[in-house]
Amino acid sequence: NAGVTQTPKFQVLKTGQSMTLQCAQDMNHEYMSWYRQDPGMGLRLIHYSVGAGITDQGEVPNGYNVSRSTTEDFPLRLLSAAPSQTSVYFCASRPRTQEQFFGPGTRLTVL
Amino acid sequence: GENVEQHPSTLSVQEGDSAVIKCTYSDSASNYFPWYKQELGKGPQLIIDIRSNVGEKKDQRIAVTLNKTAKHFSLHITETQPEDSAVYFCAASSTSGTYKYIFGTGTRLKVLA
Numbered sequence: 001n002a003g004v005t006q007t008p009k010f011q012v013l014k015t016g017q018s019m020t021l022q023c024a025q026d027m028n029h030e031y032m033s034w035y036r037q038d039p040g041m042g043l044r045l046i047h048y049s050v051g052a053g054i055t056d057q058g059e060v061p062n063g064y065n066v067s068r069s070t071t072e073d074f075p076l077r078l079l080s081a082a083p084s085q086t087s088v089y090f091c092a093s094r095p096r097t098q099e100q101f102f103g104p105g106t107r108l109t110v111l
Numbered sequence: 112g113e114n115v116e117q118h119p120s121t122l123s124v125q126e127g128d129s130a131v132i133k134c135t136y137s138d139s140a141s142n143y144f145p146w147y148k149q150e151l152g153k154g155p156q157l158i159i160d161i162r163s164n165v166g167e168k169k170d171q172r173i174a175v176t177l178n179k180t181a182k183h184f185s186l187h188i189t190e191t192q193p194e195d196s197a198v199y200f201c202a203a204s205s206t207s208g209t210y211k212y213i214f215g216t217g218t219r220l221k222v223l224a
Contacts, residue, residue, distance in 0.1 A: 042200060042216040090154055097206045099145055102154035
């Protein structure tokens with residue numbers, strides 16, 4: 001199993017540009033989540049999904065969209081990037097009641 | 112709202128000494144408490160977890176204790192080694208409702224050789 005994979009590893013955007021961060025898991029996990037990690041603030045939940053076709057907002061959802069058309073994929077979309085979205089983004093997945101597995105992260109810089 | 116407080120934010124210990132990181136949670140419904148280790152440039156990796164029906168769990172040099180009454184849980188690392196140097200995160204979650212994790216703000220552990 002590849003586990004949780006994320007692409008790209010690094011990305012630089014200009015303010016106002018859009019992009020999609022990709023996340024995929026091959027463990028058939030129901031739950032998938034997106035977090036952002038900023039210095040001194042730990043991991044903050046952006047959006048999460050409890051199954052294909054079902055998504056919900058986390059702690060910091062503004063400026064981000066998600067969809068879950070398949071069990072495996074959970075892309076995160078930035079519609080109009082802002083410097084405040086400069087961060088490291090982690091995707092995670094888990095089965096219903098067990099431990100959560102994280103991807104390697106995407107480091108995003110918005111100029 | 113729900114939150115998890117983690118202390119200390121940084122911790123330096125001599126190789127071979129023990130390290131203790133403490134977390135406090137606010138949501139009484141929390142019943143699952145994982146600890147993650149994050150090395151530089153990598154994603155967090157689960158190192159140990161505990162559920163609310165036990166008070167302590169040990170895995171080699173790592174142990175976690177839980178005090179449900181006080182809403183405290185702690186990570187204990189004995190005989191620390193340089194490769195233990197990393198950032199450690201605690202989290203609290205409930206296996207009912209939305210299953211969301213609430214993370215602490217992290218502890219940067221440095222093991223000095």
